[in-house]
Amino acid sequence: MTDDRLKIAFSPCPNDTFVFDAWAHGRVPGAPALDVAFADIDVTNGMAERGEFDVLKVSYAVLPWVLEEYALLPCGGALGRGCGPLVLTREAGADLTGKTVAVPSERSTAYLLFRLWAADVLPGGVGEVRVMPFDRIMPAVRDGEVDAGLVIHEARFTYQNYGLHKLADMGEHWEATTGLPIPLGAIIAKRSLGGARLRELAEAARTSVRMAWDEPEASRPYVAAHAQEMDPAVADQHIALYVNEFSADLGEDGYAAVRGLLERAAAEGLVPPLGRDALDFPG
Structure with missing residues (x-):
């Protein structure tokens, strides 16, 4: 393992292993190599608050506490419709x-x-x-x-x-x-990596998503290996529900959903207020 690998943590859930399979296995051309750790999202939320790891899959709910150190990537995460808790x-x-x-x-x-x-x-x-x-x-x-x-x-x-x-x-x-989609999981990366590197990471995540869609069979062994004895049919349902157009690009509706959730939660005293430019992606 080389020192230039980026340390990333995401959950072993099928949507995450599906999204990151191509990147984690070096199939995304020009993408930085990854040193992958698996952890449930409540653990990765804590990692983000402590400033651990270069890239993390976290809950959108934790963003108000971590956006000084981390930037929200505009892809790779989980939003959707009909997929709420x-x-x-x-x-x-x-x-x-x-x-x-x-x-x-x-x-x-x-x-x-x-x-x-x-x-x-x-x-x-x-x-x-x-x-x-x-x-x-x-x-x-x-x-x-x-x-x-x-x-x-x-x-x-x-x-x-x-x-x-x-x-x-x-x-x-x-x-x-x-009327907005449901913001669930976000991909964040350390701002200290710099704008050019962050844009590179976003493109790698986006390409990994598209490669997973283009060749779904390629990710099946990785998904199955980490699905915690989940029935394959349930894993397929899981992927179909949580990996969608918002995984490739948050877009206007995605950003509106994230800001809407955090502003409503702040109004209820559940999270700190979000800075005006806090969700902006460098570049």
Whole structure:
């Protein structure tokens, strides 16, 4: 391993391994070599806050704390429609007022969307919010450890296996109230790399996405190796849902969604206010 490799961390989820497969394996012409580490997004959020790694996949919700040191890349991340986090309960139509809700992180887009939803539909507010690893949330709801759970990732496709009910879809609420796509995961890179290098990284990420679309079979071994025993059909659903046109380019709607989420969250006191130029990409 050479010292000029860029240190990158992203999740082992199928959408990330699909997006980064070509780049991670040296198939993107002219792209810098990568030293890849895998970590769930709550871990990479913490890495970003501590200034670790050159490039990270993080939640959009953590951006207000890290944009002084990191720049948002305009590609490689996850936004979309019909892909929001879900609130699950044991009983259909449960009232969550004053109840305990498990969430995967308090520095996540899922959590911000949940709090914005709760502010609109639960005037009495929820009770305790309990943070736990996302793979423990559905069993905790099923077993009565908590009253409800906020779930992400492939749980959208598997919650019925736990006998649970969808109380609300945070993405549906967001889209209905804003008309914008749902901002989930962002790719950020250290500003200290310099504008030219950042533009190079953005182009490498964009090319890696397009190569994955052009040759989906090429990424299948990488996706399967890190999918944590996920059913291949579920992995394909996961990729189809989270890797879309916004992964190649945030575009006007993507940037509007990110700014809209963070401005609404700041108005609720959930995150610090975003600087006027904080989302601007160098160059």
